[in-house]
Amino acid sequence: MCMELLSEDQQLIADSAAGFLRDGHGIAAFRALKEAGDDANSAILPELAEMGWMGIVIPEALGGLGLGYRAAGLIAEELGRNLTVSPFVSSAILAGTALASAGGEMAQNWARKIAIGDAVVTQAMDEAAKHRPERITTTVSAAAGALTLSGRKTFVVDGGIADRLIVTAKRGDDLCLVLVDPQAAGVKRASQVMLDHRNAGTVIFEEVPIAEADILAQGRAAEDVLAKTLSAGRAIAAAEQLGIAKAAAEQTYEYLRTRKQFGVLIGQFQALQHRAADLYCELAQVSSLIAAALNALDEDNAEVETLTRAAKAKMARVGRQATEEGVQMHGGIGMTDEMDLGLFMKRDRALTEFLGDAGYHTEWVLRQRGI
Amino acid sequence: MDIDIFRSETRAWLEANCPADMRTPMGEDDICWGGRKFEFRSPAQKQWLEVMAAKGWTVPAWPKAYGGGGLSGDEQKVLTEEMQRINARPPLQSFGIWMLGPALLQFGTEEQKRHYLPQIARGEIRWCQGYSEPGAGSDLAGLQTKGVDTGDHFEVTGQKIWTSYADKADWIFCLVRTEPDEKKHTGISFLLFDMESAGVSTKPIKLISGASPFCETFFDAVKVPKDQIVGARGQGWTIAKYLLTHEREMIGAADSALFAKSDLAEDAVSAIGLDDTGRLDDPMLRAEMGQFLVDEICFDAHLDMTGTYMRAGHELGARSAELKYLGTELNKRRQSLRVAAGGSDDLVWEGAANDGGQAAKDWLRSKANTIEGGTSEVMLSILSKAVLKLPG
Ligand SMILES: Cc1cc2nc3c(=O)[nH]c(=O)nc-3n(C[C@H](O)[C@H](O)[C@H](O)COP(=O)(O)OP(=O)(O)OC[C@H]3O[C@@H](n4cnc5c(N)ncnc54)[C@H](O)[C@@H]3O)c2cc1C
Numbered sequence: 001m002c003m004e005l006l007s008e009d010q011q012l013i014a015d016s017a018a019g020f021l022r023d024g025h026g027i028a029a030f031r032a033l034k035e036a037g038d039d040a041n042s043a044i045l046p047e048l049a050e051m052g053w054m055g056i057v058i059p060e061a062l063g064g065l066g067l068g069y070r071a072a073g074l075i076a077e078e079l080g081r082n083l084t085v086s087p088f089v090s091s092a093i094l095a096g097t098a099l100a101s102a103g104g105e106m107a108q109n110w111a112r113k114i115a116i117g118d119a120v121v122t123q124a125m126d127e128a129a130k131h132r133p134e135r136i137t138t139t140v141s142a143a144a145g146a147l148t149l150s151g152r153k154t155f156v157v158d159g160g161i162a163d164r165l166i167v168t169a170k171r172g173d174d175l176c177l178v179l180v181d182p183q184a185a186g187v188k189r190a191s192q193v194m195l196d197h198r199n200a201g202t203v204i205f206e207e208v209p210i211a212e213a214d215i216l217a218q219g220r221a222a223e224d225v226l227a228k229t230l231s232a233g234r235a236i237a238a239a240e241q242l243g244i245a246k247a248a249a250e251q252t253y254e255y256l257r258t259r260k261q262f263g264v265l266i267g268q269f270q271a272l273q274h275r276a277a278d279l280y281c282e283l284a285q286v287s288s289l290i291a292a293a294l295n296a297l298d299e300d301n302a303e304v305e306t307l308t309r310a311a312k313a314k315m316a317r318v319g320r321q322a323t324e325e326g327v328q329m330h331g332g333i334g335m336t337d338e339m340d341l342g343l344f345m346k347r348d349r350a351l352t353e354f355l356g357d358a359g360y361h362t363e364w365v366l367r368q369r370g371i
Numbered sequence: 372m373d374i375d376i377f378r379s380e381t382r383a384w385l386e387a388n389c390p391a392d393m394r395t396p397m398g399e400d401d402i403c404w405g406g407r408k409f410e411f412r413s414p415a416q417k418q419w420l421e422v423m424a425a426k427g428w429t430v431p432a433w434p435k436a437y438g439g440g441g442l443s444g445d446e447q448k449v450l451t452e453e454m455q456r457i458n459a460r461p462p463l464q465s466f467g468i469w470m471l472g473p474a475l476l477q478f479g480t481e482e483q484k485r486h487y488l489p490q491i492a493r494g495e496i497r498w499c500q501g502y503s504e505p506g507a508g509s510d511l512a513g514l515q516t517k518g519v520d521t522g523d524h525f526e527v528t529g530q531k532i533w534t535s536y537a538d539k540a541d542w543i544f545c546l547v548r549t550e551p552d553e554k555k556h557t558g559i560s561f562l563l564f565d566m567e568s569a570g571v572s573t574k575p576i577k578l579i580s581g582a583s584p585f586c587e588t589f590f591d592a593v594k595v596p597k598d599q600i601v602g603a604r605g606q607g608w609t610i611a612k613y614l615l616t617h618e619r620e621m622i623g624a625a626d627s628a629l630f631a632k633s634d635l636a637e638d639a640v641s642a643i644g645l646d647d648t649g650r651l652d653d654p655m656l657r658a659e660m661g662q663f664l665v666d667e668i669c670f671d672a673h674l675d676m677t678g679t680y681m682r683a684g685h686e687l688g689a690r691s692a693e694l695k696y697l698g699t700e701l702n703k704r705r706q707s708l709r710v711a712a713g714g715s716d717d718l719v720w721e722g723a724a725n726d727g728g729q730a731a732k733d734w735l736r737s738k739a740n741t742i743e744g745g746t747s748e749v750m751l752s753i754l755s756k757a758v759l760k761l762p763g
């Protein structure tokens with residue numbers, strides 16, 4: 001479907017991801033986790049680390065594979081298609097990117113741990129129902145010579161299983177990225193099961209004592225790290241969403257080829273054919289955009305922010321189209337829990353909110369163009 | 372050749388050979404179409420065509436033996452980039468380059484390739500496309516123009532319609548029913564003939580945009596020598612379809628490649644202004660523009676990816692319909708947003724003001740994008756069958 005020509009390495013990653021996830025961590029496994037009430041699937045971590053995926057974007061010098069974002073996107077797409085629950089996006093991508101680009105000994109040590117699957121680290125940045133990472137009321141303050149962190153974060157993905165949280169906070173006018181132990185005094189976690197049967201939580205920080213060394217980056221440096229992290233997370237989230245949308249579309253095309261009504265296959269009805277073909281075109285072009293965004297991250301070129309935001313915005317629309325059309329074209333059976341479509345729709349919805357929806361990123365594009 | 376050496380040599384050559392006047396943004400009137408009747412708009416335009424044709428760079432991908440540049444995929448990319456770097460205009464554009472050439476390369480005899488292709492490459496002969504008929508549009512294979520075998524030639528009688536630039540073209544590639552007893556799709560042949568042949572006449576049709584780029588074309592017992600058939604008798608439909616994939620690629624990519632894009636955002640700000648928060652003072656239009664801009668970034672990325680794919684030697688086949696559908700639907704939105712932003716200024720139709728009403732004319736012209744070369748509905752039907760394998 002994508003017109004992209006992958007390198008040999010990339011093709012290898014894509015093939016092994018497809019095989020590995022389908023065989024042991026496919027949709028049946030997801031349903032089993034859901035039944036068992038496991039919303040984090042920590043058990044998959046050693047396997048992902050073994051294959052190097054937890055360190056896919058972490059440089060080799062820090063124990064990662066250093067294969068980059070395009071390769072990571074190929075994995076994410078398969079995670080989406082298989083609805084695999086894992087800390088890949090939160091820990092390997094978001095935290096991996098933040099820690100590897102922040103530099104400093106402590107950050108590097110945690111990056112190493114992520115890469116070998118010894119730790120899960122996640123981001124705590126949203127503070128309200130919509131993703132607005134620039135609106136921060138969480139603060140680092142100094143009282144009697146000691147630093148404390150106070151504030152409230154929401155939609156902290158994998159917050160319930162994380163060994164460390166990377167928290168965005170303000171110190172005066174400066175942005176800070178603070179590495180916090182969720183077991184520390186003053187941290188309260190409340191993890192919830194979300195509609196996609198994954199965990200995300202609220203974390204409250206009440207005058208949590210922190211050390212100067214816990215501040216991974218501050219000021220301009222912190223802004224750069226956060227920008228890189230967000231771009232990476234958005235492109236990878238879009239890639240996961242792409243996998244979901246493709247899977248939903250493929251199941252739908254197959255249904256159109258097999259379901260009969262009025263004595264004929266419903267795929268013969270042009271009203272459905274044209275909508276299916278339109279969806280196909282949209283999926284093809286958004287595949288290219290996501291690939292371009294991930295390549296831009298690997299090249300670290302000037303288009304990174306535009307392409308990653310556009311990819312996230314466009315994928316939100318195409319993901320919705322794919323899952324909604326999927327349910328609709330299945331008729332009544334599309335509404336049942338027995339079919340995968342509903343599961344795709346729910347995960348798609350959650351990923352749209354994660355790291356900013358279509359409106360949020362489209363607004364940025366408009367501002368960028370001066371309107 | 373090492374690609375970096377190719378780049379530096381290409382850059383130097385373009386610097387030395389591309390006239391300054393050929394490095395400025397072009398409008399539709401500035402296109403060099405070539406052909407016997409073409410009047411160059413400037414000496415620079417003629418010179419640019421000649422030097423590029425001499426290098427084979429009007430058709431850089433074609434083999435040298437047929438007037439092309441014989442460039443590899445990577446070299447083609449470098450040439451495009453280096454031309455873009457100095458805003459060099461395409462030296463020549465034509466149906467010959469986009470459509471007939473690829474079909475001849477695929478299906479022509481060696482003599483035909485050696486005869487017709489260099490004429491296209493040098494811009495000597497301008498071609499038009501005789502496909503559609505009054506009774507055969509989307510259902511193209513239903514065409515009725517007859518070609519009767521009279522021994523030493525085919526005698527062609529019938530009518531074509533919507534023949535773009537038929538009155539300006541020198542030759543026509545034409546679909547003709549030569550096997551009336553065969554089934555619809557296997558009775559068609561692909562013929563080439565001179566528009567100055569006895570029995571050919573054209574009558575211009577005026578478009579809603581005011582322009583008159585196409586014609587009704589009539590054939591009254593036109594004698595076409597037998598060696599001017601491409602492929603075998605009855606094989607015309609296969610060739611026609613192959614040619615259409617190239618036409619659709621071209622139309623899909625056209626608006627991004629051919630003309631300098633007007634800056635929608637800038638135009639909107641100057642016409643409408645910003646509100647106190649720095650946003651365009653028209654929230655509904657702004658929201659629509661936002662979606663458009665994201666879609667435009669997306670389609671550009673897709674075109675770019677597709678270009679790399681094709682330069683690596685892949686044919687798009689039925690997926691040319693995807694490019695055509697996406698590109699033309701997007702362009703219609705672009706033009707609609709442009710006139711909506713322009714307000715009453717873009718209602719101007721005649722006179723010197725507002726560039727002679729160009730925005731309104733472009734807007735109207737764009738409505739044909741989703742019709743010419745096969746309609747959007749036909750594109751979706753092709754994709755649903757050829758790519759998605761849906762039944763029926
Ligand atoms: C929540 C819910 C409650 C329901 N409650 C009841 C109830 O109480 N009693 C009851 O009897 N039924 C009930 N139904 C069933 C409902 O009426 C059917 O689901 C509906 O009529 C569609 O039929 P189908 O599910 O077999 O889909 P299908 O007919 O198989 O349709 C599949 C897809 O093909 C499309 N399609 C089918 N034919 C054509 C055509 N000719 N042209 C173009 N497209 C076509 C449909 O639009 C749909 O997108 C309920 C359904 C739901 C979801």
Ligand SMILES: Cc1cc2nc3c(=O)[nH]c(=O)nc-3n(C[C@H](O)[C@H](O)[C@H](O)COP(=O)(O)OP(=O)(O)OC[C@H]3O[C@@H](n4cnc5c(N)ncnc54)[C@H](O)[C@@H]3O)c2cc1C
Nearest residue numbers: 500501502503508509533534535739742743744745746748
């Ligand atoms: C600017 C312009 C330039 C052109 N240049 C040339 C040229 O140089 N040479 C040439 O040969 N032709 C040319 N054409 C003709 C063009 O290829 C035809 O207009 C086109 O193929 C549609 O055919 P039609 O106009 O007969 O419309 P019709 O086929 O009559 O279609 C009318 C409507 O019905 C729809 N429709 C038809 N069949 C189906 C179906 N099976 N399912 C669903 N919907 C359907 C169409 O999508 C359309 O909306 C040009 C057209 C334009 C507008």
